[in-house]
Amino acid sequence: MITLGPDEMARYPFLAESGAYLRDAGFTLEQFGTDPDLRRLLDGAEERVMAAARGEARRAGGAGALSGDAATFEVFSFLLAVVLLRMAGRPSLVRRFALREAMEAERRLEQDLRHIVPGRDAASAAGGRRRSGEKELAARIVGSLTGVRIVASGDDAASGATFAVPVADYVERSGRFHEREWKLVNRGVSAGLVRLTAHEAIRLVRAELGNHISSSILSAKAPPVPPGLEGPVGRLSAYADRHFPRPVAPKDAADPPCVKHAAAVLERGENLPHSGRFLLATFLLRRGRSVEQIAPLFRNAPDYSERVTMYQLNNLATKDGTGYSCPSCDKVRGQGLCFATPECDGIVNPVQFGTRAAAPPGGG
C-alpha cells in the first residue's frame, strides 16, 4: 500500500488510493450531475475522455506540486472519467483513455525519477526531502504496479544511464520495442543489471501502466446512470460508435492459435509488437483477405494511424509483386508469439495450420 498526499494523488490518480479519496469526500454521483459547483468536475472528466479519444496529449500539471484546487480537479476529473467510461461501456474509449493516462503517468514518473541522485544520500541531495520523496514514490509505484525494481546506479558514460533494472525484468519487456538499441546486447549490462536512463526505465514499463489503468477501469463497478450524467455518457457513447466500430477478428477453427492470439491482443486494445502485426497481416493476406478487410483489425492498436496502417499493409501485399511471406513457426516461437496447441504438431509455418498431420516430437 502506497500512502499518498493530495498532490501525489493528483499526479498518479490511477492508484487505488485515489478511489478512497472520492469516497472520503462524501459526494454522490447525482451531485456531480446536478450541483452547479461540482458540474465543472464532470465537464472536466468528459473532456478528459474526449481528448484521449481524439488522440490529444494531456499536459495537466508540470514538474512542480499542483495547487490545492488543481490537485482536486485532477483527482476528481480522473475518477469521474472512469465512472463515465464504465457507464458508456465502450472498450475502445477505455483503451484510448488508458493509453493517454499511461503516457501522462510516464511523463510524471520520469520527472520524479530524475530526482534520484545516484551515489548520494537522498535526504542531502539537491532539492532535499521533497525530491527524495518523489524519487522513492516513483520507484515504489513502478515496483508496485509492474514488479520491476529500478535502482540508482553510477553514471554509464557510454549511454548516459544512471539507473538499472534486473536483466530478467528487462528482457521480459524490451521485446516490445523494435529499435535495435533496445536489444540487450546493445545495453550496458553488468552484475545482472541493465543500465537505463530515467526515460528508458519508465518507457520500459509503459505497456504495464496502460494495462493497469485499463484493468482498473474495467474492473470498476458500472453503476446505473444517474440524472445529470445522461448527457456526457450519451455523447461519449455516440462518439465511440461513430469513430471506433468493432472489427471482426479471426476466430475460426481454421486459424492457428498464434494468429488468434495476435488478433485478440489487438481487439483488447493492447500493444501488439511489430512482429505480431507482421504475422497477423501476412497470414491473412496469404489466406486471401484484402488489405481493406485487414486494416480495421488494427484500429484498436494504441498507436493506430489509418494512413500508416494502409501504407504498411499495401507494402506487405505488393512487395516486389509477390508479397511478404508469413513468418515460420520457428521465427514466431523465437519472437514469443507462439501459443502452440496439439493441432500445430507437424507444421513449420502458420499458413499450414489444419493442413498437416502430426509428426513425432524431437528433443535433446
Added chain:
Amino acid sequence: MVGAPRSAGMREFGYQRFNSGMVRHLSLRTAGELRVMLVQNAVSDAYCSSGYYNFPDLPMADKDWQGADLVFDIDSKDLALPCRAGHTVLKCAACGAPFLPPDGAGEGPAACPGCGSPRHDSRSLPCRDCVAGAKKEVAKLLRVLGEDLAVLPEDCAVYFSGNEGFHVHVDDERFRGIGSGARGEIADYVAFRGAVPERFGMARSGAAGLPEAGEAGWRGRVAAALLGPKSARPRLVREAKAAGYGAFAARLAGLQPSLGARIDRNVTTDVHRIFRLPGSLSGKSGLAKAPCGRDLDGFDPYRDACLVDGDPVDVVARSPVRFRLRGRGFGPYDGEAVTVPRFAAAYMICKGLATAPPRPPAPAPR
C-alpha cells in the same frame, strides 16, 4: 548414475525405445519411478523437460507451464571446424553402406560408391579438436553468464550432451519464469548477436566514446579485441575513426563468432523442450550425458562419458574413420568381423557403423 532431477514431479519425462518413436508427456515423482520407467521400457534414450508444469502429464496446452531452466546448447557440428570433413561418414540410404565423402564435399551431395544412390545421411565421429572447440564456446558462455548476468557458478551445470557437444543448464530463479522471447534476447546477448556500432561509440556522424579495455560487458571485450593492447590503442583508435562507420560495423560483425558463444538459439528459446536426462546414454553414440564438474578442461567425454563396460564382444564393423575411446584407437574397419570392447561396439552400432555378427544357422530339425 541416472537420478531424478530437482523438482522431478513438475517436469515432463519422455523416452525412445530402440527403432521406435518418442513417448512423451510422462510424469514421474521419484528416482524409483524413473528407474522403473527405464527398466520396464528398455529405453534407448531418456528425456526430461527443462520446463516445470503443474500437470506435466497432460497435453502441452493443458500442462500449465510454470517456468523453465535456462538452457544453452553448444554443438561442435555448428562450429564449422576444418577437422569435421576428416571424420564425417556418409551412409547410403539405399544400400546402407557407409562411405567417406569425396574430397571437399563434406556433408553435401555425393553418390554411394557401391550402388550409386545420391541419397545418404551423415554421421560424425567427433575428434579431440571438436571437443576442444566446443569447450572453448562453453568457457565463453560461462564467462558472460558470470560477469554480465551474475549467474553463480553453483547455479550452472555443464554436461557433455552425449554426442557432439555440451548442454549448460542454468538453475537460477531470476530467469525461471521468463518467456521464449526474453530467452532469445539472452541467447543473442551471450552470442554477441545484433550489436550496433552506436553502442560502441561509433555513430554515422563520427566516433565519440569508443570503448576502453577495462569497461564491463561487451564494450570492454570489444575494446580488447579491436582497440587493444594499450600501446597500440592510439593508433588503432585513429584508424578506426578514419575508416568510419561502415568499416567499424563490418569489424563488429566479424567479431561475433570469436567473441560470442556459438549456441543454438532455438534450444534456448524453446521453453517446452525435453533434453536428454543427465546420466543417461545417448542412442546416437552410446556415450552418457555426463556432468563435466568444475574442471571443464580436464573433462574428456571419450573417457569420462564412456560408461559401457569393456568386455570383448564380436561385431561386423564398417567404420571408414578411426576413432578413440578410453585412450584406445579403433578402426578403420571395412566390413570385417572384429572383437572389440563393448563400449567401442556400442559406439559404432549407435553410429550405424557396425552390426551384430550373423547368428549361426539353427540346426535342421530331425
